[in-house]
Amino acid sequence: MTRIRKVFIRALVIILFFNAPSIFALNFALPSSSNDVVGTITTGIVQPGDNFASIARRYDVGYCEVEEANPGVNPDEPPVGSVLIIPSQYVLPDVPKAGLVINLVEMRLYFFPTNKREVHVFPVGIGREGWESPLGVWTIIERTPLPTWHAPESIREARAKEGVFIPKEVPPGPENPLGDYAMRLSNHTYLIHGTNDPSGVGRRSSAGCIRMYPEDIKKLFEMTHNGSPVRIINYPYKAGWKDSKLYLETHLPLNGVLAALDPDHKDAEQVIKKAITRRGAAYVNWSKAQAVAKEQQAIPQEVGRSTDKRDE
Numbered sequence: 001m002t003r004i005r006k007v008f009i010r011a012l013v014i015i016l017f018f019n020a021p022s023i024f025a026l027n028f029a030l031p032s033s034s035n036d037v038v039g040t041i042t043t044g045i046v047q048p049g050d051n052f053a054s055i056a057r058r059y060d061v062g063y064c065e066v067e068e069a070n071p072g073v074n075p076d077e078p079p080v081g082s083v084l085i086i087p088s089q090y091v092l093p094d095v096p097k098a099g100l101v102i103n104l105v106e107m108r109l110y111f112f113p114t115n116k117r118e119v120h121v122f123p124v125g126i127g128r129e130g131w132e133s134p135l136g137v138w139t140i141i142e143r144t145p146l147p148t149w150h151a152p153e154s155i156r157e158a159r160a161k162e163g164v165f166i167p168k169e170v171p172p173g174p175e176n177p178l179g180d181y182a183m184r185l186s187n188h189t190y191l192i193h194g195t196n197d198p199s200g201v202g203r204r205s206s207a208g209c210i211r212m213y214p215e216d217i218k219k220l221f222e223m224t225h226n227g228s229p230v231r232i233i234n235y236p237y238k239a240g241w242k243d244s245k246l247y248l249e250t251h252l253p254l255n256g257v258l259a260a261l262d263p264d265h266k267d268a269e270q271v272i273k274k275a276i277t278r279r280g281a282a283y284v285n286w287s288k289a290q291a292v293a294k295e296q297q298a299i300p301q302e303v304g305r306s307t308d309k310r311d312e
Contacts, residue, residue: 026060026088026121030097030112034279036240037247037300038119039089046078053199057213059086062107062123062202068252068298087298090121091238091249094274099229100140100192100220102126102210104133105236105251106298107202109192109210113223120223122216124192125200127208129255133232134190134208140228142184143221146172147193155207179214181221185230192230193217204254237268237293239275239303246282246304248272248289252296265293272303280308 028038044055052066052075067075069085078084093103093110097119101110104126111120127133149170156166170176179194192210194217195201201213212220238249250268272289276282284304292301 028119028121030117030119031092031242035242036092036094036275037089037242038092039121041089041299042086043083044086046080046082046084048080050078050080051076052078055084055086056123056202057198059088060123060213060216061087062125063199064107064202064252065123065298066202068296071297085299089300091240091247091300092119093233093235093238094240094271095231095233100224100231102133102230102232104135104232104234105254107204109212109220111220111223120219122212122220123202125195125203125205125211127206128204131207132254133206133210134187135232135234136187137232138186138230140183140192140224140226140230141186141188143224143226144182144184145221146180147176147178147182148172149176149178152207158207177211179211179217181217183221183224192220236296237265237271238300239268239271240300241275241279241306242300244306245302246272246275246279246284246306247300248292248303249298249300250293250296251298265290268293276304279306282306282308 026039031038042059044059046055052063056063056066065087066084069087073082073084090108093101095101097112099112101112102108102124107124107126109122109124111122151166151168151170156168159166174196177196178191179196182191182193184191190209192212194214195211198213200206200211205211234254236251236253240247248268268289272284282304289303292303
């Protein structure tokens, strides 16, 4: 292969890599019943014109995930050429692996298809402060392509106070905040939907609904059906196993309440102890676990190992 051809191919790869809406499909085979960690941590190089929103979409992760994983980096103007951590490894939430599981504090959605041992991970936007997304267990009761947005009166009134006037109905199209797909939950008030503003994915950006990148909601819409279960949780600490190693993943709380109520991160300790009961005897580096809990960097980090003879 000639040098010119090599340079051309390298340039083409870069063009495709950095201009696609999302080049990563975060789909993983479910680990064995004794394991809880999927994916691997990756890195990305900042290109001219990049910000955390564009980088997050490129790797199909959320804005706040990138921010948590790269503390101290300017999210609006990250240094060109610098290497960022892409949080693409996850401790699966300790809940039934069925249907849709949304962990609000992660701003992530985990989808476990029926009769398939796999999991699909998507970033989501959630309710902003004062418009919190609800916790609970529901089902999908209605799936609508090209939805019309019937703007709730509460939203119209709130935006009017800000000087923004919203019509009662917004038809399908580029001005519709629901995007191209919407799925209604059985509590009737809330939707999982697309968006006409992808920069809000991975942030507290909605009036309580769950919003997704346009390309992600299309995938999820095609994989779900009426009756698919939806579980919405708020787990800032997750602990789990990858082979004989114990990992802890921690996230910034949605507000300051967690830090005030749990300054010593006792909840993280309880999550770790629960993970140990699923495996047996284990050694835990509690000093490191405390440090990981305080960092809240959104990345699973090893804090212990199994001492069960079955893992030797």
